[in-house]
Amino acid sequence: xxxxxxxxxxxxxxxxxxxxxxxxxxxxxxxxxxxxxxxxxxxxxxxxxxxxxxxxxxxxxxxxxxxxxxxxxxxxxxxxxxxxxxxxxxxxxxxxxxxxxxxxxxxxxxxxxxxxxxxxxxxxxxxxxxxxxxxxxxxxxxxxxxxxxxxxxxxxxxxxxxxxxxxxxxxxxxxxxxxxxxxxxxxxxxxxxxxxxxxxxxxxxxxxxxxxxxxxxxxxxxxxxxxxxxxxxxxxxxxxxxxxxxxxxxxxxxxxxxxxxxxxxxxxxxxxxxxxxxxxxxxxxxxxxxxxxxxxxxxxxxxxxxxxxxxxxxxxxxxxxxxxxxxxxxxxxxxxxxxxxxxxxxxx
Amino acid sequence: xxxxxxxxxxxxxxxxxxxxxxxxxxxxxxxxxxxxxxxxxxxxxxxxxxxxxxxxxxxxxxxxxxxxxxxxxxxxxxxxxxxxxxxxxxxxxxxxxxxxxxxxxxxxxxxxxxxxxxxxxxxxxxxxxxxxxxxxxxxxxxxxxxxxxxxxxxxxxxxxxxxxxxxxxxxxxxxxxxxxxxxxxxxxxxxxxxxxxxxxxxxxxxxxxxxxxxxxxxxxxxxxxxxxxxxxxxxxxxxxxxxxxxxxxxxxxxxxxxxxxxxxxxxxxxxxxxxxxxxxxxxxxxxxxxxxxxxxxxxxxxxxxxxxxxxxxxxxxxxxxxxx
Numbered sequence: 207x208x209x210x211x212x213x214x215x216x217x218x219x220x221x222x223x224x225x226x227x228x229x230x231x232x233x234x235x236x237x238x239x240x241x242x243x244x245x246x247x248x249x250x251x252x253x254x255x256x257x258x259x260x261x262x263x264x265x266x267x268x269x270x271x272x273x274x275x276x277x278x279x280x281x282x283x284x285x286x287x288x289x290x291x292x293x294x295x296x297x298x299x300x301x302x303x304x305x306x307x308x309x310x311x312x313x314x315x316x317x318x319x320x321x322x323x324x325x326x327x328x329x330x331x332x333x334x335x336x337x338x339x340x341x342x343x344x345x346x347x348x349x350x351x352x353x354x355x356x357x358x359x360x361x362x363x364x365x366x367x368x369x370x371x372x373x374x375x376x377x378x379x380x381x382x383x384x385x386x387x388x389x390x391x392x393x394x395x396x397x398x399x400x401x402x403x404x405x406x407x408x409x410x411x412x413x414x415x416x417x418x419x420x421x422x423x424x425x426x427x428x429x430x431x432x433x434x435x436x437x438x439x440x441x442x443x444x445x446x447x448x449x450x451x452x453x454x455x456x457x458x459x460x461x462x463x464x465x466x467x468x469x470x471x472x473x474x475x476x477x478x479x480x481x482x483x484x485x486x487x488x489x490x491x492x493x494x495x496x497x498x499x500x501x502x503x504x505x506x507x508x509x510x511x512x513x514x515x516x517x518x519x520x521x522x523x524x525x526x527x528x529x530x531x532x533x534x535x536x537x538x539x540x541x542x543x544x545x546x547x548x549x550x551x552x553x554x
Numbered sequence: 555x556x557x558x559x560x561x562x563x564x565x566x567x568x569x570x571x572x573x574x575x576x577x578x579x580x581x582x583x584x585x586x587x588x589x590x591x592x593x594x595x596x597x598x599x600x601x602x603x604x605x606x607x608x609x610x611x612x613x614x615x616x617x618x619x620x621x622x623x624x625x626x627x628x629x630x631x632x633x634x635x636x637x638x639x640x641x642x643x644x645x646x647x648x649x650x651x652x653x654x655x656x657x658x659x660x661x662x663x664x665x666x667x668x669x670x671x672x673x674x675x676x677x678x679x680x681x682x683x684x685x686x687x688x689x690x691x692x693x694x695x696x697x698x699x700x701x702x703x704x705x706x707x708x709x710x711x712x713x714x715x716x717x718x719x720x721x722x723x724x725x726x727x728x729x730x731x732x733x734x735x736x737x738x739x740x741x742x743x744x745x746x747x748x749x750x751x752x753x754x755x756x757x758x759x760x761x762x763x764x765x766x767x768x769x770x771x772x773x774x775x776x777x778x779x780x781x782x783x784x785x786x787x788x789x790x791x792x793x794x795x796x797x798x799x800x801x802x803x804x805x806x807x808x809x810x811x812x813x814x815x816x817x818x819x820x821x822x823x824x825x826x827x828x829x830x831x832x833x834x835x836x837x838x839x840x841x842x843x844x845x846x847x848x849x850x851x852x853x854x855x856x857x858x859x860x861x862x863x864x865x866x867x868x869x870x871x872x873x874x875x876x877x878x
Binding site: 450451452454455456457458459460461462463465470473474547548549550 | 605607631635636637638639640643644646648651652653654655656657665666669670701703714717718
């Protein structure tokens with residue numbers, strides 16, 4: 207350089223002024239700690255709220271136990287005393303929260319087992335269902351959306367949009383029943399219901415194959431609606447990004463249209479899709495009751511449904527706890543993903 | 555051979571009135587041509603036509619664009635793509651949004667080199683470093699890993715320039731490269747562009763609406779009004795003694811002297827630029843022209859070129875020495 211050029215705003219521009227490091231914690235660690243504290247607070251609020259709601263409803267777990275057996279008034283009173291149900295709601299709440307702090311959900315009368323054991327046994331079913339449907343619907347929906355935007359206004363776009371509309375407008379339980387009729391009843395390709403073939407004693411790879419065969423139809427039924435959502439969001443987001451100046455710069459550089467599209471535009475268009483994935487996990491976690499019922503899957507949705515109708519308050523609250531925890535964790539992961547996808551998002 | 559020759563170009567949407575009309579323009583190697591005009595007169599569209607980046611609804615309807623003798627206006631995109639970035643580079647108006655926010659500055663420079671030159675990752679990075687140093691970005695090595703949002707507007711425009719120059723093109727098109735920058739940064743960027751243009755012997759087509767900037771950087775000036783060229787010539791000749799009433803009006807409308815109370819009001823050109831479909835017959839400027847006569851209504855003036863290279867599209871041009 208021949209002459210020293212005065213440069214405005216170099217050096218620290220955009221990196222923020224170097225603040226004195228407070229309490230010697232790295233920003234990332236401080237961020238994680240703050241999020242953790244937030245999570246604990248959210249969970250406590252959710253549990254207090256849910257507990258009070260459940261107490262507002264008539265009936266308790268002793269009613270549920272009494273419903274199946276002939277119990278005398280004395281026996282009922284002593285059972286109430288044993289489970290602390292004779293205390294004031296406030297005392298019950300404090301006791302419940304104390305119990306929860308030790309990760310104990312209490313006793314589940316309809317299963318005659320600790321609620322925690324019941325939930326842990328059913329969690330994998332829901333987890334597999336949710337993970338498979340979220341990843342599949344996101345990938346397939348995004349591919350459709352991107353293809354539609356690539357051929358915006360052309361026949362391909364029109365075809366995809368119509369297909370999306372169909373998926374969007376058909377309730378998933380109807381799709382589920384249609385799938386069963388076609389692939390299980392008529393064609394006998396896949397099992398009708400359940401999580402595994404009972405009493406076959408499969409192990410290893412055979413067992414995995416068996417479970418996978420049972421999951422194909424329910425996962426498909428759970429995906430259809432969301433494929434349409436991802437497709438529509440993906441298309442709109444791509445078209446929005448393609449209008450931005452940097453896309454013109456990329457074209458001006460002489461890059462191939464494919465690179466402009468799939469490298470420059472797509473990555474910028476992914477954020478709304480990731481947001482949607484977070485929402486989908488949250489809603490599927492306890493909300494797949496219909497599909498779980500149709501396919502006879504012992505998942506969280508059905509567990510919650512049974513618990514509500516049989517006044518099994520401990521089990522219900524346990525399901526609420528696990529579902530909320532899943533939502534909190536997924537939100538955290540989504541925020542991390544934002545940071546990976548968009549360098550402008552800061553730890554804050 | 556002329557580096558860039560635009561001959562009688564007409565650009566517009568399918569059926570309705572063209573936006574750019576009868577546009578003829580040349581840029582020689584090592585020459586800076588200032589393309590001047592009001593917003594909406596077709597300056598940027600001219601640039602996008604050259605690059606082959608016109609919006610989908612607009613097309614080159616007539617005329618030719620020759621780059622080093624090769625007709626490029628009818629080339630298919632896949633062939634044109636090889637010329638963009640390789641033979642011609644473009645700098646855009648908005649440095650803040652011209653770079654991809656989720657890619658590092660380094661990768662945005664290296665991808666041009668890898669696409670056109672097939673360089674290895676290491677070679678491309680070395681050349682990117684060289685380019686950042688060329689556009690006077692301090693601490694270039696570290697800056698390669700920065701994202702655009704970590705840089706100021708001036709720095710980002712330097713990166714955009716580095717990208718445009720990556721493959722040593724022979725033609726550089728700069729579309730209002732300093733409009734979005736503050737004045738001190740503007741001066742630096744102009745000085746840098748001028749220096750690079752001389753060092754690399756570039757043909758530079760500099761689009762602006764700022765006559766002061768034109769005088770600073772350009773050798774020749776081309777004044778556009780409502781889609782066509784109205785005046786052309788050496789910068790000093792045109793700016794010191796405009797012949798077209800529109801050019802004279804533009805020069806008179808520049809702020810001069812003080813803004814203090816009692817200072818004379820800024821001169822302006824009465825009326826506004828007609829929309830493409832509302833352009834009148836005859837001379838398009840006549841409705842706003844103080845010298846218009848009946849002939850201007852009846853007959854569209856041709857661009858008359860003098861042997862000196864000076865050209866004017868006016869039936870009644872101002873004669874030299876007579877103030878506007």
